[in-house]
Amino acid sequence: MIIKKIQLKNYTVFDNQTMEFGPGINVLIGENGTGKTHVMKALYSACQSIERKISFPQKLVATMLPDDYMLSRLVTRKAGNRRASVHIWAGDNGAQSEKKLSATFHGKTKKWDAQVTGEAGWETAFPGTSSVFIPAKEILSHSCNLNAAAEKNNVRFDDTYLDIINAAKVDISVGRNSTDKDTILKRIETIIGGTVFYDVNRDEFYLRAGNSKQEFNLVAEGIRKMALLWQLVKNGTLVKGSIFFWDEPEANIHPRCIPIIVTLLLELQARGVQIFISTHDYMMASYFDVKKAQFEKSSVLYHSLSRGGSDDELHYSTSPKFGDLKNNEIISAYNSLLDEIYEL
Amino acid sequence: MSNILLEENGRYGLDCTKALWASGAMHDHYVNSLHPNCLGDVDFVVETAVSLLLVEYKNAKFAPEPGESTPKTSANNVFKDQKFTQLVRKYFGSLPYLRLVGKTIKPCHYIFVVEYPNDNSTSRKQLRNRLKNALPFELQKQFGSKIKLIEAVDVVNIDEWNSHPVYGQFPLKPVKNLMPLT
Numbered sequence: 429m430i431i432k433k434i435q436l437k438n439y440t441v442f443d444n445q446t447m448e449f450g451p452g453i454n455v456l457i458g459e460n461g462t463g464k465t466h467v468m469k470a471l472y473s474a475c476q477s478i479e480r481k482i483s484f485p486q487k488l489v490a491t492m493l494p495d496d497y498m499l500s501r502l503v504t505r506k507a508g509n510r511r512a513s514v515h516i517w518a519g520d521n522g523a524q525s526e527k528k529l530s531a532t533f534h535g536k537t538k539k540w541d542a543q544v545t546g547e548a549g550w551e552t553a554f555p556g557t558s559s560v561f562i563p564a565k566e567i568l569s570h571s572c573n574l575n576a577a578a579e580k581n582n583v584r585f586d587d588t589y590l591d592i593i594n595a596a597k598v599d600i601s602v603g604r605n606s607t608d609k610d611t612i613l614k615r616i617e618t619i620i621g622g623t624v625f626y627d628v629n630r631d632e633f634y635l636r637a638g639n640s641k642q643e644f645n646l647v648a649e650g651i652r653k654m655a656l657l658w659q660l661v662k663n664g665t666l667v668k669g670s671i672f673f674w675d676e677p678e679a680n681i682h683p684r685c686i687p688i689i690v691t692l693l694l695e696l697q698a699r700g701v702q703i704f705i706s707t708h709d710y711m712m713a714s715y716f717d718v719k720k721a722q723f724e725k726s727s728v729l730y731h732s733l734s735r736g737g738s739d740d741e742l743h744y745s746t747s748p749k750f751g752d753l754k755n756n757e758i759i760s761a762y763n764s765l766l767d768e769i770y771e772l
Numbered sequence: 773m774s775n776i777l778l779e780e781n782g783r784y785g786l787d788c789t790k791a792l793w794a795s796g797a798m799h800d801h802y803v804n805s806l807h808p809n810c811l812g813d814v815d816f817v818v819e820t821a822v823s824l825l826l827v828e829y830k831n832a833k834f835a836p837e838p839g840e841s842t843p844k845t846s847a848n849n850v851f852k853d854q855k856f857t858q859l860v861r862k863y864f865g866s867l868p869y870l871r872l873v874g875k876t877i878k879p880c881h882y883i884f885v886v887e888y889p890n891d892n893s894t895s896r897k898q899l900r901n902r903l904k905n906a907l908p909f910e911l912q913k914q915f916g917s918k919i920k921l922i923e924a925v926d927v928v929n930i931d932e933w934n935s936h937p938v939y940g941q942f943p944l945k946p947v948k949n950l951m952p953l954t
Binding site: 710714717718721749750751759762763766767769770 | 889890891892893894895897898900901904
């Protein structure tokens with residue numbers, strides 16, 4: 429499955445925005461509040477709704493968590509009766525025609541009772557497609573009984589957090605790895621200094637190095653994020669045809685690890701994983717341009733969301749090259765800093 | 773009358789028609805009369821009404837043409853220490869030439885016009901700031917006089933050069949069809 433396009437109308441911060449995606453890595457940049465995570469959560473919800481037991485609008489609510497689980501609260505907060513819609517197109521790299529999944533709702537929509545079209549075709553076109561969303565905040569160290577607590581409404585986490593814990597708990601840590609998988613796992617092990625172990629009885633994750641194991645909450649947060657990636661590669665969540673969303677991979681990560689993460693993501697896309705990341709990091713964004721030349725098969729597309737103009741409207745631009753991206757707020761911010769340093 | 777100075781590979785020309793004075797001959801003068809590698813030299817000097825522009829040009833974005841050897845400067849080595857030191861030496865080495873041609877009154881701006889794969893304005897500004905630390909800005913401050921060896925340093929690509937309010941008066945344009953690096 430490859431996500432081709434999204435159109436958002438009167439949805440959260442979007443009046444009417446269409447974005448087209450590449451089959452490899454899609455890098456979303458923009459200031460806080462420009463909707464990067466909203467786009468990724470909408471796409472993730474659509475991917476998850478391939479499973480017959482999951483409905484697209486319900487997943488939208490579960491990942492966005494509006495008050496009282498009301499989809500109507502995701503309609504753009506502007507004057508007038510607005511009708512919101514989310515349309516997503518996906519297909520394969522081959523000849524298969526595109527499928528479109530849509531959800532339409534308005535200010536009086538009850539709960540997640542949106543008008544949905546294309547869901548049946550969506551489910552049959554992409555059966556078994558795996559998708560995973562790593563949120564910006566690390567969560568695995570708090571995994572013990574979190575899902576049970578969330579089900580009982582004792583804690584409130586959106587579904588991206590609960591889903592990632594479930595995905596990571598799939599334990600296939602025995603058996604041989606493919607050569608491709610081995611390369612990626614070994615690369616991550618250079619950062620985390622060991623392998624990941626999930627103790628079913630304790631419902632806890634550990635980092636195992638040699639004969640010792642260390643509780644996840646005693647490990648640095650950046651290491652835990654990379655350990656999660658190791659687990660997802662190891663247990664087969666990230667395989668050809670799967671969709672991988674990662675919100676701010678650079679959060680809590682030392683800059684020295686950024687080129688390694690970029691290389692890992694390029695390796696995953698070369699193996700047929702479509703990737704969506706959001707980032708505020710100049711190094712992360714720039715490194716894709718630098719490293720992609722080392723890959724025979726590489727597709728990197730940058731997407732910029734920014735605000736500007738007299739009515740502070742949202743602008744979108746896209747480019748295969750970071751330096752050519754218009755309204756590039758990361759470049760602008762860094763350049764301002766460098767100009768101030770120059771003037772000292 | 774037009775006055776177009778060609779860079780060393782003859783691919784781009786700097787149109788100095790609007791300059792009060794311009795020269796691309798520093799290198800030849802030095803090669804013909806100095807011991808090799810005594811002094812570095814910039815590619816062009818352009819005099820405007822208020823300043824002297826010392827311009828060094830490097831384009832690592834184009835593949836060698838048939839018959840040409842591979843460029844000495846590979847894709848990204850403008851950031852390597854050796855190349856960086858050469859860039860600094862080119863400025864200092866150009867100062868005697870300015871004295872000999874009687875161009876010592878106007879403020880000097882050193883501009884490195886550079887194209888390299890995967891470039892962006894931030895990486896150029898990082899290079900500019902690094903150059904500022906290596907050029908005599910701090911040195912001239914110690915003397916507190918109005919005499920300055922350098923007024924400003926800038927690192928730009930060709931588009932930025934051509935759209936700059938001052939530099940753009942002397943457009944840098946291709947003079948033959950070029951084959952981009954793949």
